[in-house]
Amino acid sequence: MSTTSEALLLEGVRKSFGKLEVLRGIDLAVAEHEVVCLIGASGSGKSTLLRCVNLLESIDEGRIVVEGEEITARGVDVNRIRRRIGIVFQSFNLFPHMSVLRNITLAPVKALGVSRAQAQHDAEELLERFGLLDKRDEYPDRLSGGQQQRVAIVRALATKPGLMLFDEVTSALDPELIAEVLNVIRELAAGGMTMVIATHEMGFARDIASRVCFLDAGVILEEGPPEEIFTAPRQPRTQQFLQRIVEAGRL
Amino acid sequence: MAVVSTIVFLAVLVLLVVNSPGWEDVKRQFFDWAEFREALPEILSAFGTNVRIFCIAEVFILVFALVLAVLRSLPGPVFFPLRALAIVYADLFRGIPTILVIYILGFGVPALQLSGVPTSELFWGTVGLVLVYSAYVSEVYRAGIESVHPSQEAAARSLGLSRTQSLRYVILPQAVRRVIPPLLNDFIGLQKDTALIALLGVVEAFRQSQIDVAATFNYTPYLATALLFVLITIPLARFTDWLVARDRRRSQAARLAG
Amino acid sequence: MRRAFIAISLLAAALAVTAGASGKSSAAVAIPGCATDSLKLVSAGTLTVGTDNPAYGPWFGGGEIKGSKWKINDPATGKGYESAVAYEVAKRLGFAKSELKWVAVPFNTSFRPGKKNFDFFVNQVSYTPQRAKNVTFSASYYNVNQAVVGVKGKPIATARSKADLRGYELGVQIGTTSYDYIVKNIKPTSKPAVYDTNNDAVTALKNGQIDGIVVDLPTAFYVTAVQVENGTIVGQFLSVGSQERFGLVFQKGNSLAGCVNKALTRMRADGTLKRLQTQWLSKATGARVLQ
Numbered sequence: 150m151s152t153t154s155e156a157l158l159l160e161g162v163r164k165s166f167g168k169l170e171v172l173r174g175i176d177l178a179v180a181e182h183e184v185v186c187l188i189g190a191s192g193s194g195k196s197t198l199l200r201c202v203n204l205l206e207s208i209d210e211g212r213i214v215v216e217g218e219e220i221t222a223r224g225v226d227v228n229r230i231r232r233r234i235g236i237v238f239q240s241f242n243l244f245p246h247m248s249v250l251r252n253i254t255l256a257p258v259k260a261l262g263v264s265r266a267q268a269q270h271d272a273e274e275l276l277e278r279f280g281l282l283d284k285r286d287e288y289p290d291r292l293s294g295g296q297q298q299r300v301a302i303v304r305a306l307a308t309k310p311g312l313m314l315f316d317e318v319t320s321a322l323d324p325e326l327i328a329e330v331l332n333v334i335r336e337l338a339a340g341g342m343t344m345v346i347a348t349h350e351m352g353f354a355r356d357i358a359s360r361v362c363f364l365d366a367g368v369i370l371e372e373g374p375p376e377e378i379f380t381a382p383r384q385p386r387t388q389q390f391l392q393r394i395v396e397a398g399r400l
Numbered sequence: 401m402a403v404v405s406t407i408v409f410l411a412v413l414v415l416l417v418v419n420s421p422g423w424e425d426v427k428r429q430f431f432d433w434a435e436f437r438e439a440l441p442e443i444l445s446a447f448g449t450n451v452r453i454f455c456i457a458e459v460f461i462l463v464f465a466l467v468l469a470v471l472r473s474l475p476g477p478v479f480f481p482l483r484a485l486a487i488v489y490a491d492l493f494r495g496i497p498t499i500l501v502i503y504i505l506g507f508g509v510p511a512l513q514l515s516g517v518p519t520s521e522l523f524w525g526t527v528g529l530v531l532v533y534s535a536y537v538s539e540v541y542r543a544g545i546e547s548v549h550p551s552q553e554a555a556a557r558s559l560g561l562s563r564t565q566s567l568r569y570v571i572l573p574q575a576v577r578r579v580i581p582p583l584l585n586d587f588i589g590l591q592k593d594t595a596l597i598a599l600l601g602v603v604e605a606f607r608q609s610q611i612d613v614a615a616t617f618n619y620t621p622y623l624a625t626a627l628l629f630v631l632i633t634i635p636l637a638r639f640t641d642w643l644v645a646r647d648r649r650r651s652q653a654a655r656l657a658g
Numbered sequence: 659m660r661r662a663f664i665a666i667s668l669l670a671a672a673l674a675v676t677a678g679a680s681g682k683s684s685a686a687v688a689i690p691g692c693a694t695d696s697l698k699l700v701s702a703g704t705l706t707v708g709t710d711n712p713a714y715g716p717w718f719g720g721g722e723i724k725g726s727k728w729k730i731n732d733p734a735t736g737k738g739y740e741s742a743v744a745y746e747v748a749k750r751l752g753f754a755k756s757e758l759k760w761v762a763v764p765f766n767t768s769f770r771p772g773k774k775n776f777d778f779f780v781n782q783v784s785y786t787p788q789r790a791k792n793v794t795f796s797a798s799y800y801n802v803n804q805a806v807v808g809v810k811g812k813p814i815a816t817a818r819s820k821a822d823l824r825g826y827e828l829g830v831q832i833g834t835t836s837y838d839y840i841v842k843n844i845k846p847t848s849k850p851a852v853y854d855t856n857n858d859a860v861t862a863l864k865n866g867q868i869d870g871i872v873v874d875l876p877t878a879f880y881v882t883a884v885q886v887e888n889g890t891i892v893g894q895f896l897s898v899g900s901q902e903r904f905g906l907v908f909q910k911g912n913s914l915a916g917c918v919n920k921a922l923t924r925m926r927a928d929g930t931l932k933r934l935q936t937q938w939l940s941k942a943t944g945a946r947v948l949q
Contacts (some may be wrong), residue, residue: 182581242555256559510865516710601851614833617769
């Protein structure tokens, strides 16, 4: 049962690594244009959840449906699915042996068959939009962390995905570089991109999220609009978690 | 200070050698300048054979070894036979002494008298070297591939690139850059091992010097051969250093990010 | 009384001298100045002779002795031309058969500088002036001709002169003067192949990788008789310039060579050398000469 405006649906998803069960029954529905923020302690399963959506990890039970297509079914073309989903990692993972431009055009040209000229044109448009056009011929080692992460976002956008996943994308950045990356994400959200964002930046989550999900020990313990979760969490563990965040001065 | 002490050390060493009781004999039998001058032209000409062998062999080795390394990295139970094949190959050809491989191929295959199969010693000697060195070099490639952080493959795959495309555009370019020193090290080893082809009768530089030595009972021609080998090794080693320095910058980013 | 005593002493002395000079009592007639205890030897009381392992015929014979490291033939059997010559030289110098000790010496190490572990080395080593700069050679114990071995029925078997051989791929063993002979006197169009051992050359011949092997004539007979089934001696060559000859190899300047040469001179003079050649190398005569 899926409505046509559902961008992403997880039903009863379970995932174990050996004996360790990391996802213990995830149910999540994300509508088109929704921005869902995942919060929770390290090890709660946020990264694993995102990697399962992107099929970087296989799930043990349940199903995942993206834009009406069950991507966890047998015989699915994994590569095609991944082109429809963009993911940005905490550690940027830019290709160090390629220039910024080539990093971005690689997948469109090789995986999508777009002409090099077209891919380059699109890439430059994106770079300009995010203020990075002057870096197009630079190699990643010449860029700051914030610039690299922004390039990583642009690279993920190059295949024109309908869904973007962000896995703690600012956690590895120096504080003064975080803002530029968050602004990019804000802009994407304003443009209507469907996003699932795992983050520790609570202030940002409160600003941008249409919905916040609190993950704890492999299940979504509580979810709701940001005002509800951040000001009046119902679950005691949610309250505990947020309490610690406030004490650390991060909210 | 270091320079001075090195010079002093070398000077002492030379003095010790030159004043040792057997020096006159050794000088005559190992460092005979007239003998050197006489033997050098032919050895140089024979050295051309060595150069040809290792240039041709190296091309095949670099390609074949890469194939083996990729086969070895294929995941999943369906590819098990190919993986097993690559493992057995690498174990076998690193295990058997190179000299035996060359001997068995160079004399054994022509002895089978199969029609259409080349009997040229040069051919089978080169094939032997390619088979053996591909085993070693495939391990070098494998180390390189495994040293590329898995997050690189994750990033490539999540952009929708297939496994082959990720390997070709993202992993292998990085892997190969990382193992340039050991690759060139193996190439330098190959250059020396071309002398093993003498076993099959081919008169390459070492054999030519051996002929001169046996004819005169003077070892100086060996010195000439040694010199030639060293002379090609040095530029190669400096080229390696240059390549590594040039690529070191690039790989820093991946290590920091990974 | 004193005169009688002197007379008896003189007589006794004379008897002793003649008895010692009769030659029948111990070894052959002793070579003056070469008594065994006056010789410069590697190991006192022993004549240490080196040769390469395996020991091929017809230079060595008698097959292998169980428990010994020697392959193909054991020099200690005394059979084979070089073994026989070594034992004969030892006898002339006053050594008993048991006082000759064989050591295995790879050809390559026989001429390296420094102290040798043998008194002389015997292994079909040809004298050349350059070699003589680094070692001392004895006088000739065999005058040698090179020969070429081919396979019956193949084109090379029809060759009748050195010029006829020019178009063929020839092979030799390293360390023999055969290579020089080919390069200087046959001048083939393709470079000859040079192998570590004669065995490898023979294998290459059988495989058709080379057309002919150039070796000394006695070895050629051995090769065609024993190693190559349908082998044939295409012909032999005469020495160009001075006659090629085998010599025993000594450390440079070793005075022992002088005494050995004296022994060889006697062996030549009384026909012993010829007798040994007839006994062990008799077959090595009937090959056509290629001009």
